[in-house]
Amino acid sequence: MTVEVSSLKELVEQASGDDRSPDTQEYFVNMGPQHPSTHGVLRLVLKLDGERVLRCIPVLGYIHRSIEKISEHMNYMNCVHLTDRMDYLSSIMNNWAVSKAVEEAAGIEVNSRIQYIRTIFAELERIQSHQLWWGVLGMDLGAFTPFLYGIRDREVLNDVMEETVGARLTMNYVLPGGLMADIHPNFVHRVKEFIKYFRPKLDEYDDLLTNNVIIQERLRNVGILSPQTAVQYGATGPVLRGSGVAFDLRKDHPYGVYDQADFEVPVGTIGDSWDRYWVRVEEMRQSLNIVEQLLDNIPPGDFLVKKLNSKIKIPEGRYYSQLETARGVLGVFIASDKKDEPYRLHYRSPNFNNLWCLEPMIKGDYIASLIGAMSSLDLVIPDIDR
Amino acid sequence: MGIVTDKLPGALEKVPGGNVLVTRFDEIINWARASSLWPLTFGTSCCAIEMLMATGGPRHDLARFGAEVARPSPRQADLLILAGTIVKRMAPRLRTLYEQMAEPRYVIATGACTISGGPFIYHSYTTVRGADEIIPVDVYVPGCPPRPEQLFHGLLTLQKMIKEGETIREPGVRRKPVISALPEGITLEDIQGEMKELLVKENVVDVQHAVDKLKWPSGLNEQSSGKSGANESGAGDGT
Numbered sequence: 335m336t337v338e339v340s341s342l343k344e345l346v347e348q349a350s351g352d353d354r355s356p357d358t359q360e361y362f363v364n365m366g367p368q369h370p371s372t373h374g375v376l377r378l379v380l381k382l383d384g385e386r387v388l389r390c391i392p393v394l395g396y397i398h399r400s401i402e403k404i405s406e407h408m409n410y411m412n413c414v415h416l417t418d419r420m421d422y423l424s425s426i427m428n429n430w431a432v433s434k435a436v437e438e439a440a441g442i443e444v445n446s447r448i449q450y451i452r453t454i455f456a457e458l459e460r461i462q463s464h465q466l467w468w469g470v471l472g473m474d475l476g477a478f479t480p481f482l483y484g485i486r487d488r489e490v491l492n493d494v495m496e497e498t499v500g501a502r503l504t505m506n507y508v509l510p511g512g513l514m515a516d517i518h519p520n521f522v523h524r525v526k527e528f529i530k531y532f533r534p535k536l537d538e539y540d541d542l543l544t545n546n547v548i549i550q551e552r553l554r555n556v557g558i559l560s561p562q563t564a565v566q567y568g569a570t571g572p573v574l575r576g577s578g579v580a581f582d583l584r585k586d587h588p589y590g591v592y593d594q595a596d597f598e599v600p601v602g603t604i605g606d607s608w609d610r611y612w613v614r615v616e617e618m619r620q621s622l623n624i625v626e627q628l629l630d631n632i633p634p635g636d637f638l639v640k641k642l643n644s645k646i647k648i649p650e651g652r653y654y655s656q657l658e659t660a661r662g663v664l665g666v667f668i669a670s671d672k673k674d675e676p677y678r679l680h681y682r683s684p685n686f687n688n689l690w691c692l693e694p695m696i697k698g699d700y701i702a703s704l705i706g707a708m709s710s711l712d713l714v715i716p717d718i719d720r
Numbered sequence: 721m722g723i724v725t726d727k728l729p730g731a732l733e734k735v736p737g738g739n740v741l742v743t744r745f746d747e748i749i750n751w752a753r754a755s756s757l758w759p760l761t762f763g764t765s766c767c768a769i770e771m772l773m774a775t776g777g778p779r780h781d782l783a784r785f786g787a788e789v790a791r792p793s794p795r796q797a798d799l800l801i802l803a804g805t806i807v808k809r810m811a812p813r814l815r816t817l818y819e820q821m822a823e824p825r826y827v828i829a830t831g832a833c834t835i836s837g838g839p840f841i842y843h844s845y846t847t848v849r850g851a852d853e854i855i856p857v858d859v860y861v862p863g864c865p866p867r868p869e870q871l872f873h874g875l876l877t878l879q880k881m882i883k884e885g886e887t888i889r890e891p892g893v894r895r896k897p898v899i900s901a902l903p904e905g906i907t908l909e910d911i912q913g914e915m916k917e918l919l920v921k922e923n924v925v926d927v928q929h930a931v932d933k934l935k936w937p938s939g940l941n942e943q944s945s946g947k948s949g950a951n952e953s954g955a956g957d958g959t
C-alpha cells in the first residue's frame with residue numbers, strides 16, 4: 335500500500351490549474367484560523383466560483399499540543415489527565431477510553447458499581463455535549479436564542495455533575511482501576527430531578543429549532559453524505575449514523591453496562607445536515623432513558639478496586655481499545671515495552687475522520703451552506719490536532 | 721441593570737435650570753473606557769467553553785460588566801481574552817491579531833496554558849510557554865479552566881487598572897501585570913456582605929468627599945465648597 339502525501343502548496347497549485355468557467359474567475363479564500371464559526375482554530379482553504387465552493391482543503395496544526403509525545407514521558411495514571419484536554423466536551427468518556435485500554439492490557443478487573451457509575455456519567459456528559467452543540471448550531475445559523483436555552487440547561491446538568499466531580503469542564507473523574515471519588519449522596523436524587531426537568535425542555539427545543547422553517551430550509555438537502563463515502567472516510571458517531579449506517583459501539587460491542595440498558599440507536603435516511611441534527615436531538619432522549627434505567631440499580635461496592643500506585647506495568651505488546659464518545663469512536667492504541675510509561679500512545683480521534691467528510695459533503699454548494707454543514711459535524715478542533 | 725461597580729467620578733452641582741458636573745477629562749474617559757470593553761472572540765481550546773460560552777450564557781452573563789459585545793474582528797475589539805493554549809504555529813497569528821486591534825488594547829490571559837504552558841509545559845515540542853512571550857499581558861487569571869466567576873474577577877481587576885491608569889498626557893502607559901486570584905479563605909458570604917455594604921454606602925453621595933478625592937487646584941476647591949451648602953443639595957441628585 336502506498337500513501338500519497340501532498341503539501342498544501344501542491345494542493346493549491348493543483349486546484350488553481352483547472353479553471354473551468356469561461357466568464358467568471360475562480361479564487362481562493364482563507365477561512366480561519368480566527369473565525370467565529372470554525373469552533374476554534376481550524377483553517378479552511380476554499381476555492382470559490384462566485385459563491386459556490388469548488389474545493390475545501392482543511393489545514394491543521396494550529397492547536398497541535400503534542401499530547402501523544404508528552405504521554406510517552408508519563409505513567410499511565412498521568413496520561414489520563416491529558417485526555418480531558420483533547421475532546422473537552424466528552425472528557426469523562428476520554429478518561430474512560432484510556433482507563434479501559436490500560437485495564438484490559440494490565441488485566442485489572444473493575445467491579446460493577448464502577449461500571450454503572452461510569453456509564454451514567456458518560457451518558458450525562460453526552461447530553462451535556464449535545465446541549466452545547468444544539469445552542470451553537472443555532473448561533474452559527476444566525477439565531478442567538480437557542481444558545482441561551484442550550485447553555486441554561488447545560489448549567490443545570492453541570493451543577494449536578496460538579497457536586498460529585500468537583501470540576502466544571504475538565505473532569506478527570508475516571509482512573510485506571512476505578513473512579514476519583516464516590517458519588518455524592520445527593521447525586522441520584524438530583525439526576526432524577528434533572529431528568530424530570532429536561533424532558534419537557536426537549537419538546538421546547540423541538541418548538542424552537544426542530545420545527546422551525548428557517549432551520550429546516552437551511553439544513554435539509556444540504557451537505558449530503560452518502561453511506562459509502564461516510565464509511566470510506568472512516569466517519570463515526572452521529573455523522574455516520576446520520577447517513578443511515580446503524581453503527582454504535584454501545585450496541586454492537588457493549589462495554590460498561592450498556593448491555594443492561596434498553597435503548598435505540600437513531601439513524602438518519604439520506605445523510606444531510608438535517609439527519610445529523612435529528613440524530614443528535616434523538617440521542618439526548620435515548621441518553622435520558624439509559625440514565626433513568628440504570629440510576630436505581632447502582633450496586634454497592636468500592637469506587638476504586640484497590641489503591642493503585644502510579645506504577646501500573648503493562649506486559650510487552652500492542653493493545654487497542656475503543657469506545658463511543660459524543661462524537662464517535664475514540665480508539666486508544668498502546669505500544670508497551672514493559673515499563674510503566676507507554677512506548678507509544680496513539681489516539682484515533684473521531685473528529686479527525688469526521689472533518690474530512692466536509693469536502694465531499696459541500697462540493698458545489700453555496701458557502702452559506704458550508705457553515706451549517708460544518709456545524710452539523712460538531713467538530714472539536716483540539717481533538718483533531720491533539 | 722447589573723452591578724454598578726463605580727459611579728461616574730465628579731461633583732454634581734445644582735444651578736438654576738439644571739445641573740453642572742465638575743470632573744476631569746481623564747477620569748471620565750477612563751470610566752467610559754473601562755465600562756464598555758469589547759472582547760475579541762479568540763478561543764483556541766478548552767478554556768473557550770468556559771470563558772466565552774458559559775460567561776456569555778444566561779447564568780453568568782458577561783453583560784453585567786459591560787463586556788458582552790464579543791466581536792470576531794480584531795478591528796472592532798479592544799479586549800483580547802486569551803482562552804486556550806497557544807502553540808508555535810498559532811503564535812504569529814496571535815501577534816497579528818494583537819497588532820490589528822486599535823489602541824488602547826488590553827489583554828487578559830486566562831488559564832494555566834496562557835500563563836505558563838499549563839499541563840503542556842514539559843516535553844511538548846509545540847506549546848508556547850506563556851502568551852507573554854508573544855504579546856504583553858495585563859491581567860492573568862489562573863485555573864485550568866478558570867471558573868466564569870474568576871474571569872469576572874479578572875475583568876473587574878482590569879477595569880480598576882484602567883480607571884487608575886492612563887492620562888491623556890501619557891497614553892498607553894502600561895502598568896505591571898497582575899494576577900487576579902482571590903485570596904485564600906474568602907467565602908461567598910464575605911463577598912455578598914461586602915457588596916451589600918458597598919451598595920448601602922454608595923446610595924448616598926458625599927460630594928465633599930468626591931471633591932477632596934479629585935484634588936483640584938486649591939482655588940477651585942474653595943470656590944465650589946464656598947458655594948452655598950453644595951454638600952446637602954447635591955446629595956439627593958447624585959444617586
Ligand code: SF4
Binds near residue numbers: 833
Ligand atoms: S488552561 Fe487547561 S482548560 Fe485552559 S486551555 Fe489550557 S489545558 Fe485547556
